[in-house]
Amino acid sequence: MPLFSASYFHEFRVTELPELPEKFTFPFYYEPHPLCIMAAQDVQQYLETQTDFVHNFGLNSTLKGNPIGKMFGVMVVKNEANKLGYLAAFSGKLAESNDIKGFVPTIYNTLNQAGFYKKGEATLNRFNAEIKTMEASKEFALAQKNIKDAEVRYQTELLELKQNIKSEKKHRDQERAVAKQVMLDTEYAAFNELLSEASKKLQIELKQFKRHWKYKQETLEKELSVMKLPIDALKQKRAALSATLQSQLHQQYRFLNANGEECSLLDIFRDTVTPIPPAGSGECAAPKLFQYAYQNHLEPLAMAEFWWGVSPKSEVRKHKQFYPSCRSKCEPILGHMMKGLQVDNNPILQIPHYNEDLDIVFEDDYLLLVNKPHEFLSVPGKRIQESVYTKMKQYLPHATGPLLVHRLDMSTSGLLLVAKNMRVHKQLQKQFIERTVKKRYIALLDGVIEQKEGVIDLPLRVDLDNRPQQLVCYKHGKLAKTKFEVITVEDGKTRVYFYPITGRTHQLRVHAAHQNGLKTPILGDDLYGTKLDRLHLHAERITFKHPILKEELTVHCSAPF
Known part of the structure; x- marks a missing residue:
């Protein structure tokens, strides 16, 4: 029997429950607690x-309208009577509403028709309609057309005039050549003077032509400017009202924490990289859950968020899968709201220590190839210094240059190419730039794919809300192409070769998981799939031209899975 009801506190009624967590969930990288899984399953059954x-x-083909998946959150809490239950929330609005039975309320209801925001929004919509009407008027359209037509006519006539001047000059040069042969010097000088005067007249004509058209164009621009005055005035009023509404809205969002302290949205974001809060800040599920818990004296114990429905076109979102809170909007807010709670350590900040020597697969006097372990950085990060680079600095104390010619994602294992001097590094890097280096990765996909081989072409850019994750973006993304080839299918998993044609961040991971790619994440992918002991992706083979020996060299390193 589902626990989900019209109340906000959904009590666990089963007799045997998992042990309570010792600390609250670190929301930006976690494995959901069994109690959160139970709560999520209950919400999913309700949905x-x-x-x-x-x-x-997007789960029911009979429904009309654009399909929109949604992030839901659950928070396990204990009430003042020491009863255990959970709260549920959704990010943004649901079914064009902020008020859905059983889900905690939003911190400020922007959909309240009697509220300042909706009233201001109505005024903004009226401004937009008036601006649109004025800009669509026949007079305004004609004024814009006159300017464009004048520019076209000016350029056409200018070209004709310049061609005529050029033709006349050519004709005068021919006359000069003939006259010089048949005329006396005094006669030639007088004749040449006449030709020069003709040339000056044409240059004067050109200047007058340009002056005439400049005046005509300025007149047309002034006519349009006069018509723009009321439009610009409305746009200024719209901008001022929009800024006022935004400022008022930010003041309505005030967040509590476990210490009972309250902080406004503007105060929270003041010292961040983006002092102006991103649109939608405070509307995610996690802040709603915390706020309701604190306001109603509920003790937060654990939290998890899951996706319900179809994935957005740009992101990788899988139905029913758990995901971390977004960073750009939620990290500053939750940083404040979790004060006073005992929170799990950030696993990303846990410094990995790799005490063993790195496995060197090939080495000569000029370069080497090292087998990078999974969950180990290629180069030092902002918080973690230990990396392949630092290990190579110790191993090659007399080497010059940047050493590493390319990089692998932290979670990916496999071959990394290291140059022992600057000359070798430059020549190898040139091969990467020219894309003559051939790399082969092996991966185990978390499912069975139908295609046996093919090319995935999905441009990528960083997800500004959730760095370092990547988005598929046809407008701003960089070219990203991957060739793939199925090797075997093993117990419902697909082993594939990946041949990256380009080398973008997380390229293979996104191309595997995205709905327009293979729709099947790499096994153990904690960003685009489901976390396991490791990401099953390994750079197993590389082929390049030796920069000194000038011979093609292929190095292989078997996958550990």
């Missing part, structure tokens, strides 16, 4: 059977 609202999650 599958509910008739309280209509929202097209």
